[in-house]
Amino acid sequence: MSADVSTVPVAPPMSRGRRWRAAWRRPETRWAYLFLLPWILGFLVFTAGPMIASLVLSFTDYDVINAATYVGGENYQRMVEDPQVRTALFNTLLYTVIHVPLSIAIALALAVLLNQIGGRFAGFFRTVFYLPAMTPTVAVGVLFLLLLNGQNGLVNAALGVFGIDGPAWTTDPAWVRWGIIIMSLWTIGGTIVILFAALKNVPADLYEAARIDGAGAWRQFREVTVPMISGSLFFVIIVNTIASLQMFTEVYTMFYGNAQSQLQASDSALFYVIYLFRQGFQFLEMGYASALAWGLFVIVLVVTLVQVKLGDRFVYYEGDDR
């Protein structure tokens, strides 16, 4: 950033420190901070403040009803030893590791097919694929609770057409996670739309050139399509991963909403944020829940940073000569 884009006449060369101080005195700076004020205040009150508060809380035993007491690292120790944290973490990571690649692969395949069709048809189908994503998440959970019923559910009825005897998706602890993954694939419309738009932007002459080089369909896909949409792919991977790690509403609706629904799922549907939410707002273990929240923060941070690092290697940016 240099001074030449400023609206203020270019000043004679100054030392770094003086330039800084001078910049602060400019009315433009004051105006800029005025514009930024909402975000800065929000950051202090609803982000930085609560982050510190939750860090402090994570070292206490606090149930809101009674005063907080300092307990040192007890909550973190409990977190490491709690078998339900392990279960929740396992379920959440398993879901993420399967849902993200699977949903993106399916979305990409559908986007490629839409791109093959083109024209009005593609627009129509794109709308159809996106409709499920407009269904409120609570409704999605309720709906799939019925659709996934092992005896008379629609999913098993469909499998039955192919002679497959479907499992008990909502009651068998071994299958509950897979039922949730099936449900999650219904709402991939957003991903399809993003990837479809990216595909439309791939210049046709690149395929032309590849074809002249004798590249078949698969090689064109690998060597032209994937690199050209790698930015969008990277984006949907990151966004879907962060969302998957925070899965809550559908599963809470299906298996944790009331005493009766809690009877059947057992721990196989326990996701990390659900466990955290229940610790905080059902068992009122606010201190422990805060520690769990920081645990989640670290996980999301590490996963995202790893993805960004890996992404830097494979994402192709136009004008990049790497």
Add this chain to the structure above:
Amino acid sequence: MRKPMVLLAGAAMLALTACGGVGGGDDSGTGDDQSGDLTADPSGSITTIGFALPDEIATVRVDTFREMYPDVEVNINEGGFDEQQFLTSVSSGNPTELVYIPGDQVGAFAARGAIQPLDECIEQRDIDLDQYRPNVLDLVQYDGSTYAIPEFYNTPVLVVNNTVLAEAGLSAEDIDISDQESLVAAAEALTVRNGSTYERIGIHLRLPDLTPFYGVVDGNPWVAAADDFRLDDPATVATMERLKAVQDAQGGHTALKDFENTWDLFGEGNPFAQNQVGAMVIEQWYVNVLANTSPDVDITVLPITGAGGETVTWATSNAWAIPKDAANTATSCEFMKVMTAPDTWAAAAEERIRLRDADGKAFTGIYTANEAADDKVFGELYTPGTGENQKWDDAVQAVLEAQADAWVVPANPVGAQFKAAWLEAANRILAGTQDAASALAEAQDKVEQALADVG
């Protein structure tokens, strides 16, 4: 531009005031507000959560209170009890005036201070504790104080579908829940499947809801005292293993559960009307449901017996409680008193009798935690059905026999954790993902850990 500027100013003010208040959480409002004005005339408004108005038994009683105190505004937020909703409202310091909670969780809420002791309310407003069944009082009394006023008195009975049994050449007497060999044989014989799709469950034990009851049937209640849990007892392991065997003989627990989930349990297409079940262990209220929705079904109701032929029972109840920091406790206290008084129950029963008579259906009683109320209903109002309705009188007698001397889970501070622990173990054992001994040992560990945490 004006609008964003206003927003900016608002934001700044909000932020300034917020900085002074992070991490607060006040300790105001102790139990003190309960004393003093508890004798005051009911007034203002009260709101309840956890309670619903599905039938006249509920509505008539609420109306009775409304007629007695027309100036009081009573809001019933209908729906099943939601622990998260309740505790979050308590923690925000602005709970509803009343909450209707499962009896087995009273001890836990009392231990953590989420509900108030009612001793003063009971004394000041003359609630006669002696009229309630003593075993239900065990459920709602914790640490020497009464924390909730119980309503219904629910005990499991065996409901047999005679049509289905006759088809299989069996009779109601052949079903013996305590005798494993005959139970498995009958369950197997009565189950009908078409490929992997169920048409009928042979003997529906209502698992996992009723799992602890079978510990009672096997002569081994899972809780011996408020701090003595026996989930890892060899007898408990044996009970779970035999329950799994019964479910397996009928095709496996998870498939049964899925089939059960598609039932129209409360409606005209109920599993007895549609012959989707041979026999079912279920609480006595289901007899009332059947008498209303399917008066013509051919059923026999029997008490459940233990190995020695003695009647065994497990009772549960729901109860009214006052959340910590709740306002208007005098009115709430009066509401609890009126809702559970013998005259109120009798008024509700009378209305039901009127409705059933109008339809030519049988009145099959109401079963409450208030013994005086039950005495009144069965002594003064109940008349045995005749003719077609004779079978419903038999059912009522069976229910009354089953209710004697029921076992209850002693009030304890870890009711929620206990339930979560056995539920998790039962689900794994019945689904076959973990063996009974290790699952129950883990469950026992969880409960003991919770007990240790409570101190």
Add this chain to the structure above:
Amino acid sequence: MTMVQIEPAHEQPAGDRRRPPAGASPARRVIRTGFVVTAVALVAATFTYPLLWLVSASLKPRYQVFDNVLVPREVRPENYTSLLDAVPFLTWFGNSMIVGVMAAVTVTLSSALVAFGFAYFRFPGRNLLFLLVLGTMMLPAAVTMIPTFLIWQEFGLSQTQVPLWAHNVFASAFYVFLLRQFFLSLPRDTFEAARVDGCGYVGLFWRIAMPLCRPALIVVFIFEFRASWTDLIRPLIYLQDEALYTLPRGLKAVLDAFGQGGEQQWEIVMAASVLATVPLIVLFFCAQRYFVEGIATQGRKG
């Protein structure tokens, strides 16, 4: 960092940049296209079927909900009337509208303000602050959930609808990011010309920048409206009074009262689900042009 950029939204004719695959005879091409269309249509049918099933189930008598027949054997529109009689569904609908509009309006205005600040001005600390904005996008909501609840409790607002939208007054990182990209794409000369004409910074923002990026503002508005419309976790924390419920919270109450927690009247629960879904679908069709393009531009690199 140019993953996201919003362009003035308009449908791009899909065909113009692509050409049919060469090296195939016209006949084979037709067969091939037919095959692809059939495949996509099949998948599309699979995607739509559950929605149709939902509508169908909501019109069935209780014991036929699970029969997997698409056209109900007996049609029971009274499922809807019994739902509306039993719960204040219209109140919940109104609450969702109010909360949704408040959330969307505040976040759109505040995010635009902040985004313009980042896009137009050159000032010390800009890069650092923008990095912070990006960083907060990675922060799980769960981390701030509990202290935020305590803050609202301190204000005595923890049992009102205010906490469902008030934080939006302070802009949201994702939308700031989105709108900043948009503002950056506007030609700087436009602003400089206005400056010369004596237009102040406020005027630049309100009279020039805002009108020019209306499509992007609409996208932000709709995104946030949808997010608010489907949010369950905040209503669970903040709303204990039935009269204040938003639709997702109300839907959960219906599930508790009629579904597993009640008498397993799934047809009523399905009816409630249909009623909660319809407004969003209507909104989707009204704003489809902006909506789909808006989502598409989320992932497009510039």
